[in-house]
Amino acid sequence: MTDITDSNTTDNSPADGSNTRSATVVDDRSDPTTDTITSTATAETPITAATNTTASTSPARTTHASLWRNPQYRAWFTADTASAVGLAMKGFAISLVAFSLTKSLPTAGWLATASMIAAQTADVFGGTLVDRHNRKRLIILNAICGAVLWGAVFALLASGLLTFPVFAVVIVAASTINGLLGSATNAMLRSIIPTADYPKAQSLNQGRDSVIALAGSPLGGVLYAFGMWVPFAVASIMYAIAGISAGMLRVDEHVRDMIGRNGERNAANDTSAVARGSFVDDFVEGWRWTLRRRTLMTLTTIAALLNFGVNGIFQSVQLQLVGSGVDSVRIGFVSTAVGAGMLIGAVIAARVCDRLAVGTGLVVMSVAALATLAPMIVSDAYPVMLVSSLLCGLPVPTINTLLMGFIFAKVPTKMQGRVNSSSNLMCLLPTMFCSAIAGSLLPTIGFRMTVALFLLALAANVAIVLAMPAVRSIPAADRWNEAEL
Template sequence: MPESSQAQTAPHRERTSPQRSESLWGNPTYRQWFTADTASTIGAAMRGFAISLIAFSLTQSVVLAGWLATFSQIATHVSDVFGGTVVDRHNRKGLIIANAVFGTLLWGTVFVLIALHAIAFPIFAIVTVAASAVNGLLANATNAMLRTIIPTREYPKAQSLNQGRDSVVSIAGSPLGGVLYAVAPWLPFAVASLMYAISGVSAAQLRVDEHVRDMVTTDRKSKRPDTASQADCTSDAAVAPDADATAESAHTSFFEDFIEGWRWTLRRHTLLAICVIAALVNFGLNGVFAAVNLQLVSTHVDSVRLGFVNTVMGVGMLIGAVIAARVCERVHMGTGLVVLSVTSLLTLLPMLFSNDYLVILASSLIVGLPIPTINSLLMGFVFAKVPSEMQGRVESASGMLSMIPTLFCSALAGSLLPRIGFGATIGLFLAVLAVNVVIALLMPSIRSLPAADHWDDASL
C-alpha cells in the first residue's frame, strides 16, 4: 500500500500493527500463525493424497474418482466466492479456528467409518464435498490475517518461506501418506484430523486484536457516487476514512461488501491479465497431473510410488523456494511469468510421448523449479497493492477467476483417459499451455511488470 495509506490510523483499523522485527522468526505472533498454517497444510496433504485412492477402491472407476475430485473443487471455489466477503466482515482468528474444528470433525468421521468398514462411496463423497465447501468458505482467513502480523516489505520473504514449507510437505507428505495408506486406509485421515486439531490450538493462541467488521463499514451515504467511482478507478489502495467518517459509519450489507470486492477486482486491468495467465497455467498443470494421478491409480501402481510423484515435484519446488528467497526481490515479474509459461510447456512435453514412470518423475522435478519465485512475486505484488480491508474479497475474486477452468481438470482427465489414452489426454492440456505462452509473449501489461523495488510505480 502507498505510505500515505499506511500512515493513517483510525479506530476502525486493526489495533495491532504489524511487528517490524529484524527476523520473521523474532515475531511470536508470526510463529503461531506459521504453526497453524503449517498444520492445516499437512492435514490437507494427508487427506488430499488418499481421496482418489479411497474413491477408486470403493468404485473401481477412474471416471467416478475424477468426478469426485471435480465436485470437491467446485464446492471449494463456489464457497470461496463468498468466503472472501465472510473473511473481510468477521474476526479472522475465529474463522481459522472454525475451519480447523470442521476439518477435525469431518475427516475424523471419515477415519472412524473407514476403520469400522462402514464407509460407502455416497457417504465418502458427501463428506469430501462438504469439507471442501467449508474450507473454501473459511480458508482465506489465514492469508488475510498475515497483513496484520507482518509489514508489507517482509511479505515476499514470508511467501518464499511458505513455498519452502509447502515443498517440504509435498516431499514428506505424499510418501508418508502412501506408507500410512499401505498400513491402513484410515490412517491418512486420522493424521489429517489430528493436524487440523493442532492448527486450531495454535490459532487460538494468536494475539491479534482485530476489528475486521468495522474495516469494511463506511458511511456510504457520505460519499457521492461519482466520487466513489473515481476513487475506485484511480487508486490501487483504499485510503482509510478519517475518525469523523468512522463515527458516522453505517453497517453495509453482505451483498454490498460482496459486490464491492468484485467491482474493485474487475476494474484492475493488470490484475485481470495476471488472472488470465494463472488460469491457463493452472488448467494445464493441474490437468496433466490429474491425468498422471488417475493413470497410475488405474494401472494399480502402489500407493508409495504414487506418492513419490508429488515428492519429486516437492523437491523441485523446495529447490525453487531456496532460489526464490535469494532472487525474488530482483526478478522482474513480467520476465518471470514468461519463463514460467515456457518452462511449464517444455518440461511436460516428454509425457506426450511416454508414460514411463521415470519420465513422469523427471518432468515433475523440473516443472516445480520456477513456481515458488513466481508465486512469491505475484502474491507479494497483490498483497502490497490491495488494501487490508479488501484482502479477503480480492483474494477470493482473483482466485476464482484463476481457477475456473481448473475445476474440471480431474473430471476431464478421468473421462478422456479410457477413451483416447494417456498421450492424447496429456496433449490436450499441453495445447492450453502452448496458448498461454503466446498470450504471455503478446500482452504488454504482463511483460512490463517490474521487480519488487518498483512496485510503488506499478498499477494493479
C-alpha cells in the same frame, strides 16, 4: 489468488478445493503443483490506500529477521503448517479411496471435480464473509470442522462402514466449508506482517510447502499401506493442532473497522467503526473493484491457464497410475519429485524474489513450465513422469512469490478476502474440471493425448505473457509503488 501448487490460500486438495495460498497455478494440496498463483488463495488496487494502510496497521517490524521474532507470525505459521500437513495426508488418499470404493476412474475424477465446484462456489461468498467477520474465529471454526469431518471418515473406514455416497458427501461438505472459511488465514497475514516482508514470508511458505510435498505424499502412501483410515486420522489431528495454534493469535483486527471504503483511515475518529454496508453491498463492491483492474484480470487469465495445464497433467498422471494398479508408495513419489523441485525452487525464489521483475519472471517461468512437462507427450514411462515432475516444481515458488507478493501489496487490507475469492474463482474455474476431464479422457484417448490437451493451455499462456506489455513491464518489489493493478 491461488497457488500453482498450494498454497493455502487455501485448501489445495481436491477435497477442499482450495485455494488459496499462493497465486499458485494449482489449488490442490494433493498435488503440490496446484498452489502457485492464487490461492489463495489460495493466493491475495488503489496504490496509495493499500500501501498506507499496511504501514500503519501492521504490528511487525519491517526487517525480514522480525518474522521469527514476531510471536503472532509464529502462531500463524504453525497453524498454517499444521493445516497444510493435514491437507497433504488426506489429499493423497482421497483418489485411492474413491477408486477402491467404486473401481471407476471417471467416478473418482468427477468426485474431485464436484469437490472443487463446491469449494469455489462457496469461496465466491467466503471472501465477503472473511472481510466482514473476525478472521481468527473463522480460522478456528474451519479447523474444528476439518478435525470433525476427517475424524468421521477415519472412524467409518476403520470400522468398515464407509460407503461411496457417504464419502462423497463428506468430501463436498469439507470443500464447501473450506471455501467459505479457508481464505481467512491468508487474509489475516496482512494484519500480522508489513508488505515489505511479504516476499520473504512467501518464500518461507514455499519452502515449507516444498518440504511437505517432499515428505507428505510418500508418508501418506506408507500410512495408506498400513490402513486406508490412517491418513485421515493424521489429517484430523493436524486440523486440531491448527485450531489450537490459531487460538494463540493475538491480533487486533479492529483496524479494519477504522478504514473507510476508499482505503484510508477514518480521520474523524480513529476509534469508531465505520458503518458497514449490507453483505450484498460488500459482495458487489469486491467484484466491482476486482473487475476494474485490467492488470489483475490479465494475471488471473494467466493463472487460470497455468492452473488448468499443470493440474490437469498431474491429475492425469495420478489417475493413470491408479488405474494401472501402481502401488500407493510409488504414486506418492511423483508428488515427492514435485516437492523436491519446489524445495530447490524455493531456495532460488528466496534469493531472487526481492529484485527480479515480476514480468521477466513470468515470461521465464511460463516457458519453463511448458518445457518441463512436454516430455510426457512422447512417453508415459514412470521415470519420465518423475523427472518431469521434479523439473516442473522448480519455477512454481518463484511464480507464486512474485505474483502473490505483487497482488498482496496492491490490495487494501479491508479488501483482501473479497479480492482473493473473486480472483480465485476466475483462476480456478477451468481447473475445477481437470479431474473429470482427465478421468474421462484417459480410458478413451490414452495418456499422451490427454497430456497434449493440457499442454495446449500452457502454450496459450506463454503466448499471452509474451503478447501483453502490461504484464511484461511489471517491475521488481522495490518499484511496485509505481505499478498499477
